[in-house]
Amino acid sequence: MTRISARYLGKRIVVSYITLLVIMTLLFALLRSMPGTFISSMITPEMQPEQIQRMREVWGLNEPLWKQYVNFMVNYQTGEFGMSPTNRVPVWDIMIRRLPRTLILFGAAFIVAYIVGPLVGMYLGWLRGSRKDKSIFASSLVMYSMPAFWLAWLFIWLFNYELGWLESTYMYHQFPQFEWTVVSTITNVLHHITLPLISLAFVNWVGVMLVMRPSMNNVTEEDYVFLAQAKGLSERTVMIKHAARNALIPVATQAIVGLAFLIDGSIIIEQVFSWPGIGQLIVNAVISKDYPVAQASFFILAVLVVVMRLLTDVVYTYLDPRIKFGEG
Amino acid sequence: MPHRRNRSDGANESRRKFLKASGTGAVALSLAGCSGGGDQDPTTTEGTGEETEADTTTEEETVEKRTEDSDSIPRGGTLTYGMAQNPDTSNYLTSGSVYSAVALNLIYDFGVEIDPVTYEIQPWVFTDWELQNADADQPEIAFNVRDDLTWNDGEDFTIEDVIFSHDYIIENEVGEWSSVWNNIESVEEDSGDWDCRMTLTQQIGTWDSSALGACPMLPQHIWSEVDDFQSYDPMAERENGPVGTGPGVLTTFRPDTSMQIQFRDAEEYPLTDLDWVDEHDNLVAGGPFLDQVNFQIYGETAALTQAFMRGEVDTHYGSLDTDKIPEAQDTEGLGLVNGYDSGFSYAAFNCRREPLDDVALRQAIAFAWDDYYWTQQLQQGYVFDGDFAQSPGYSGVRPESVFDGELLEGAAAEAFKFRGQGDSADPDVESIRSFLENGEVIDGSSGTFAGQDYPGSLSGVSASQSESKYNYTFDTAQSSNLDGVSDVELYVDGEPLSEFKGGPISILMDPPGENPKQGQAFERWAENLRKVGIPIKLEPTGFNTMSDMVYYNADYDMYEMGWGGTNPFGTSIRSFFHSNFAKEAFGENEGEQFAYNSTGYGVAGGSSDELIMDAYGEMDPETRNEKYATAIEKVYLDMPYMVRDYDKQRWPMNTADFTGAIANIVDPAYANWFWEATHIHQTE
Numbered sequence A: 001m002t003r004i005s006a007r008y009l010g011k012r013i014v015v016s017y018i019t020l021l022v023i024m025t026l027l028f029a030l031l032r033s034m035p036g037t038f039i040s041s042m043i044t045p046e047m048q049p050e051q052i053q054r055m056r057e058v059w060g061l062n063e064p065l066w067k068q069y070v071n072f073m074v075n076y077q078t079g080e081f082g083m084s085p086t087n088r089v090p091v092w093d094i095m096i097r098r099l100p101r102t103l104i105l106f107g108a109a110f111i112v113a114y115i116v117g118p119l120v121g122m123y124l125g126w127l128r129g130s131r132k133d134k135s136i137f138a139s140s141l142v143m144y145s146m147p148a149f150w151l152a153w154l155f156i157w158l159f160n161y162e163l164g165w166l167e168s169t170y171m172y173h174q175f176p177q178f179e180w181t182v183v184s185t186i187t188n189v190l191h192h193i194t195l196p197l198i199s200l201a202f203v204n205w206v207g208v209m210l211v212m213r214p215s216m217n218n219v220t221e222e223d224y225v226f227l228a229q230a231k232g233l234s235e236r237t238v239m240i241k242h243a244a245r246n247a248l249i250p251v252a253t254q255a256i257v258g259l260a261f262l263i264d265g266s267i268i269i270e271q272v273f274s275w276p277g278i279g280q281l282i283v284n285a286v287i288s289k290d291y292p293v294a295q296a297s298f299f300i301l302a303v304l305v306v307v308m309r310l311l312t313d314v315v316y317t318y319l320d321p322r323i324k325f326g327e328g
Numbered sequence B: 001m002p003h004r005r006n007r008s009d010g011a012n013e014s015r016r017k018f019l020k021a022s023g024t025g026a027v028a029l030s031l032a033g034c035s036g037g038g039d040q041d042p043t044t045t046e047g048t049g050e051e052t053e054a055d056t057t058t059e060e061e062t063v064e065k066r067t068e069d070s071d072s073i074p075r076g077g078t079l080t081y082g083m084a085q086n087p088d089t090s091n092y093l094t095s096g097s098v099y100s101a102v103a104l105n106l107i108y109d110f111g112v113e114i115d116p117v118t119y120e121i122q123p124w125v126f127t128d129w130e131l132q133n134a135d136a137d138q139p140e141i142a143f144n145v146r147d148d149l150t151w152n153d154g155e156d157f158t159i160e161d162v163i164f165s166h167d168y169i170i171e172n173e174v175g176e177w178s179s180v181w182n183n184i185e186s187v188e189e190d191s192g193d194w195d196c197r198m199t200l201t202q203q204i205g206t207w208d209s210s211a212l213g214a215c216p217m218l219p220q221h222i223w224s225e226v227d228d229f230q231s232y233d234p235m236a237e238r239e240n241g242p243v244g245t246g247p248g249v250l251t252t253f254r255p256d257t258s259m260q261i262q263f264r265d266a267e268e269y270p271l272t273d274l275d276w277v278d279e280h281d282n283l284v285a286g287g288p289f290l291d292q293v294n295f296q297i298y299g300e301t302a303a304l305t306q307a308f309m310r311g312e313v314d315t316h317y318g319s320l321d322t323d324k325i326p327e328a329q330d331t332e333g334l335g336l337v338n339g340y341d342s343g344f345s346y347a348a349f350n351c352r353r354e355p356l357d358d359v360a361l362r363q364a365i366a367f368a369w370d371d372y373y374w375t376q377q378l379q380q381g382y383v384f385d386g387d388f389a390q391s392p393g394y395s396g397v398r399p400e401s402v403f404d405g406e407l408l409e410g411a412a413a414e415a416f417k418f419r420g421q422g423d424s425a426d427p428d429v430e431s432i433r434s435f436l437e438n439g440e441v442i443d444g445s446s447g448t449f450a451g452q453d454y455p456g457s458l459s460g461v462s463a464s465q466s467e468s469k470y471n472y473t474f475d476t477a478q479s480s481n482l483d484g485v486s487d488v489e490l491y492v493d494g495e496p497l498s499e500f501k502g503g504p505i506s507i508l509m510d511p512p513g514e515n516p517k518q519g520q521a522f523e524r525w526a527e528n529l530r531k532v533g534i535p536i537k538l539e540p541t542g543f544n545t546m547s548d549m550v551y552y553n554a555d556y557d558m559y560e561m562g563w564g565g566t567n568p569f570g571t572s573i574r575s576f577f578h579s580n581f582a583k584e585a586f587g588e589n590e591g592e593q594f595a596y597n598s599t600g601y602g603v604a605g606g607s608s609d610e611l612i613m614d615a616y617g618e619m620d621p622e623t624r625n626e627k628y629a630t631a632i633e634k635v636y637l638d639m640p641y642m643v644r645d646y647d648k649q650r651w652p653m654n655t656a657d658f659t660g661a662i663a664n665i666v667d668p669a670y671a672n673w674f675w676e677a678t679h680i681h682q683t684e
Helices: A006-033 A049-058 A065-077 A091-126 A131-145 A148-162 A182-219 A223-230 A235-264 A266-272 A278-287 A291-319 B098-104 B159-172 B175-183 B207-212 B301-309 B322-330 B359-367 B371-378 B392-397 B429-437 B516-532 B543-552 B572-577 B583-589 B609-616 B621-638 B673-677
Strands: B078-083 B112-114 B121-123 B126-132 B140-145 B184-189 B196-200 B248-254 B258-263 B292-297 B334-340 B343-349 B383-385 B447-449 B452-454 B472-476 B488-492 B505-509 B536-540 B558-565 B641-654
Touching (some): A006 A065, A006 A291, A049 B583, A091 A131, A091 A182, A091 A235, A091 A266, A091 A291, A131 A182, A148 A266, A182 A266, A266 A278, A278 A291, A278 B543, B078 B098, B078 B301, B098 B292, B112 B207, B121 B126, B121 B207, B126 B207, B140 B207, B159 B175, B159 B184, B159 B196, B175 B184, B175 B207, B196 B207, B301 B322, B322 B334, B322 B641, B334 B392, B359 B429, B359 B621, B371 B383, B371 B516, B371 B641, B392 B621, B429 B516, B505 B516, B516 B536, B543 B558, B558 B572, B572 B609, B572 B621, B609 B621
Parallel strands (some): B078 B292, B505 B558
Antiparallel strands (some): B112 B121, B126 B140, B140 B196, B184 B196, B248 B258, B258 B292, B334 B641, B343 B558, B343 B641, B447 B452
């Protein structure tokens, strides 16, 4: 039996689509409300008015506003983000180049955070109230309070500047060109990704632990846990197989939204580590007033968040058999 | 170089928005040469006993004489050059980023070159030339073209390429190269003794740099196939991208992370072997000596600085962060190449805004700026005190240089120095108030103003006003902005300033968190003005917001900016201060077009339009310099800008592995980077 009705799913999809349309409209309005236009940076003092008008025409700015809006909405829904006035290449080409790098970094950070966080949370939740729980919990909160960028600088200072163990910039060595074998590429990327990855994961795993710990504590009071203990199963088996599996449900749902926000937090970490992803791109685009690129970057992040939200609803029903959406 | 442009770099938009150019005698300025390894002694600042880190001497000192023989210079090696921003495109015609230009400028050549030391125009692709019909509405220049150049794809360079290059840019009205089609009507093959003949669109005083040196040489066999130059991507078309006659070949262009320029063999590039280079006291012929330059892009300046300090890059764009200079000086193997900034930092007044349309009030506000606190205490002597809106690096058009004064010296250039009480940091409130109450203006004639003697203008020019526009008095303070600081407030025509027109004057400034020292300086300025009785509000504002408010909407009272660029021949004052570049001149494009003249000077609050255009059309170089210097001095007296300082550049260099950089020239990391790149070589 399906746990989510087609009607409910359809409704959620429509709501998500409308949300995206609103976001697109806001993006369009914000761009147009800024002084000047995105071609302003291309206008030089010697240009004559007719040349500026020609430039406006080329970039579609002479169309009536409503038509610009319609074009924008249609184009964005078909993945046509226009040209970057800075780089003079399609915005989509830039996105395709940048997005995977962001996903690699934050995918890795996500995996680390969602392995370490639940494990520690499980352990602390099982031992809740003990001295071990209190001391680890308190120190974790201290970590959680640290700004990621500050921690990042600390790691750079220690592991790169002082010890020289790890790289603090880029995704791989730029020069000299190294031999592109699978092993050398992986090694090279690992050498570069480790610091930004631990900077991100170090803070984020605590957030996951904070969800897992009370969840774990709750299930330890459940009958099936007492039953498992009464059956004489080892504490480790009860903790992992019977308690933790059930305690993971809120963590799993939180993880989907967490991933979206993890990507959202890319701006600072990518800047600090010169990681050439979407976050760095947004900063550069805003600074250089490359509005088409900035707009497309924000849009892609918005799509990710909206889609993750939608997936949360769907996946949740499969993770927790008690949940049924869209039925009487 | 006149043609190698400085354009917006986004992160520091103002810094790279303006063309640079020339002015003779930059070498007359001082500063020690290449320093490193902690061999500099800190100087003691007179009167305070405080030590500053900078080598602050202003004694005249020339660029060091080069004695190397190019044959003895080792060839080879890779220099790694760091940057804090991404390049935009490898298409030279559309690129507007300095971070692309550092690579692309090594690929393309121009008709003439500017001597990086003397700023004389020298042969380059064109061997010789002659101005003809100088008095005509459209003067002509006849010139000859070198016949021994090749493109970096192996094809021969021809006269047809020269004509094609100009035609292509003129016909397409390529926006980034507007100086070509604004200044040049046509270039044709000459029917007489010369190879080519160029017709100008109008009389242009700087015709040699602005016309002969305006156009990059483009290969006809490549660009004749390009229908849409806007979307042309050289790297997509061929492996080594852009084709030029220059020494560099762009072998890698990854705009997100890196670029690489490999240099051609010396025998393939004869231009750095020209006689004038060979005979030059301060240059070495035969470069480039390196094999290649790798450009690495970092996300932010702090990361870039760290990369230099830990040896990841050998040098980087711009001056080393001031706070890191002592550490670099104390680190074995790291050094600093001294140089001049091509521009200045300033605070600007909106001359349209009453009562800031009055020269007298602008001058009085300047009296309260504590320049000693800024230059010596906060900037530790790494800047020169500001005066004229022209870099001392391009001293050939600075009033004190042109009119027999000493560079950066003399009371005529110190008319608006801080009016302190004796040697203290407290402003001389009474003298500033008296200046305003008496309706005084430092108008160019000699006298004592706000307690300080002024010898009269160097050029004999007068300010736009000889007395104040408004009746200033001081009466009971109405503004809460003055609470606890002053009991009286400035009244303008009987109305308190806080209630006059737009109310208290506000200053847009960088958020103090981004620039704490500047925040301190502006806080002190505001406090000093309040002590006088002038209510002032400081408004921390992000750069992009400020840029919109200032350059597009002119919706501000005052703003500060870290950099305004000048050029060697003084022509930059046209963009900054001529009314044609104010937003009011743009008609229906007002609010959309970037207004280089942000203050509206020329439209309101005085004007130097006539002097500027007189200089612009002057064909005789010496007279032209005098006219520009005169215009610059008038702008100084009228004060749409209060120039705060000129940076003493400290260009970082891995001196353990590299040597040969030319010290004491302007902007070695960018404006003269071509020359540095063709001189730097491996340490033996």
